[in-house]
Amino acid sequence: MxxxxxxxxxxxxxxxxxxKKGGSVDMEETERELAYAIAHGVNYFDTAYIYRGNEKVLGELVAKNHWRAQIQIATKMPHYLIHSIDELEKLFCEQLKRLQTDYVDNYLMHMLPDVHIWKKLVRMGILDWINEKKENGQIRRIGFSYHGNSQNFMALLDAYDWEFCQVQYNYMDIHNQAGAEGVVYAAKKxxxxxxxxxxxxxxxxxxLPKKAKDLFAAAExxxxxxxWxxxxxxxxxxxxxxxxxMNSMAMIQENIRIADTVKVGEMAETDGAMFEDVRNAVNEKMKVPCTGCGYCQPCPYGVDIPGAFRCYNVRYxxxxFTGMREYLMCTTFRAERTNASLCRQCGKCEQHCxxxxxxxxxxxQVVRHMENPVYKVIAFFAKDMFKK
Incomplete structure (x- = not known):
């Protein structure tokens, strides 16, 4: 590695x-997967305050197996829930308790959107708080995670002496989010x-659409x-x-195999051309650029927003037929339905996306294209079948 x-x-x-197992984290399987990853060189573990129960799970398993000295823990401060330094201190202490540790290696401002929010935190007194935590060893490095455009990202990089940053980036996002421009700018700093x-x-x-899959399948x-x-x-x-x-042993093993064999600059010029073709193929079909992160959840009216978008995208x-089958299975064939037509346009989701x-x-659009007359007939006859 x-x-x-x-x-x-x-x-x-x-x-x-x-x-998961029975609606909660499968502790036995999670322990097995973490143990394998650590044994094979993975040492960076990323969680967050709002990841439902996952700080606690990670803390319990790390303490149980005495892994703390072998790994670095990254977790995040939900600035959108913080209104004072006292609240921040209470939340941070709760995180340490969950993680069963007395320090965090890498602490991030979670989803920091722009310089204006950072300045608000500065006015609240966060700089003194960060300095105190770093001086007493409770935080080793300070950073932020980001979703947004490259200009706002670069402005945030210049607003403080950050020690690392976390961004959404992949071969489809070279001009979205922080983008290639932002990644290069961070590295230069x-x-x-x-x-x-x-x-x-x-x-x-x-x-991926079939055209994109075929492009990868034909590559050498x-x-x-x-x-890829x-x-x-x-x-x-x-x-x-x-x-x-990673939430399966097969995925962990495959990713470790890849990580053990990669080299900077290994890709050929022809590979770059292939990725451009793949980007074009995906953009032809994708309707909603949802990553399934779940930050929009829970919907107060019960809509499974990421699930609805996923099925909508699958249709294209x-x-x-695959999209409709997925939509029926994932939103409608259940005791409490989560389909898109439950939306009451409150807008809460958009504040967090x-x-x-x-x-x-x-x-x-999901309702228009997925909840068609055929869907409504099937949903009508299924309503009694899937009652509690």
């Missing part, structure tokens, strides 16, 4: 999607770059779309860590 900066493994373990959503929550694997050497996507990132010297939301990236999606508008 290669370690590029700060002794971080180039493959990081994203802890947002631990395997000596700020390590952590990558999230390297495969857009799996959409660049399972949600033979690699899966996931491997990860290698595209690690090919760039500006990238320090690529986070993967795969085919109509890091992609800036016009969620209400797009949900109307």
């Amino acid at each position: 290669e370690y590029r900066q700060n002794d971080w493994s180039i493959l990081g373990f994203g802890c947002m999607r631990f395997p 000596g700020i390590p770059v952590i990558i999230m959503e390297p495969l857009r929550g799996g959409r660049l694997v399972n949600g 050497p033979k690699r899966s779309p996931a491997e 996507g990860l290698r595209w990132l690690w090919n760039q010297p500006e990238i320090s860590v690529v986070l993967s939301g 990236t795969d085919n109509f 890091p992609q800036g999606i016009a969620v209400r508008k797009e949900l109307k």
Whole structure:
């Protein structure tokens, strides 16, 4: 395993999607997967305050197995829930308790949107708080995670002496989010770059249109779309860590195999042309640029927003019948339905969407295209079948 900066493994373990069993985290399987990853060189583990119970799970397993000295923990401060330094202190202490540690290696301002919010935190007194935590050793490095355009990202980089940053970046986002321009700018400033959503929550694997899959299948050497996507990132010297939301042993083993064999600059000029063709193929089909991050959830009216968008996209990236089947299974064939027509246009979701999606508008399109007469007939006859 290669370690590029700060002794971080180039493959990081994203802890947002631990395997589930009966609606809760499968502790036995999660422990097995974490143990394998650590034994094979992964040392960067990323969680957050709002990842439902995952800080606690990570803390319990790290303490149980005495892994703390072997790994670096990254977690995040939800600035959108903080209104005073006293609240921040209370929340941070809660995080340390959950994680069963007395320090955090890498602490991020979660989804910091722009300089204006950072200045608001500064006025609140966060600089003194950060300095205190770094002096007493409770925080080793300070950074931020970001969703937004490259100009706002670069302005944030210039607003403080950050020690690292975390951005959404993949071969589809070279001109979106922080983009290639922002990644290069951070690296020039000596700020390590952590990558999230390297495969857009799996959409660049399972949600690719046939044309894009065929392009990858025809390329040499033979690699899966996931491997091509990860290698595209690690090919760039500006990238320090690529986070993967690994929730199966097969995924962990495959990602470690790839990480153990990559080299900066390994890709040929022809590979760049292939990725351009893949980008064009995906953009032809994708309707909503949702990554499935879940920040828009829970919807107060019960809509599974990421699920609805995923099925809507599948209708166009795969085919109509697959999309409809997925939509019925994932939103309608259940005791409490989560389909798009439950939306009441409150707009709460749009306040939290890091992609800036016009969620209400797009949900109307989902209703229009997915909840057609055929859907309504099937849903009518299924309503009694799936009662509690």
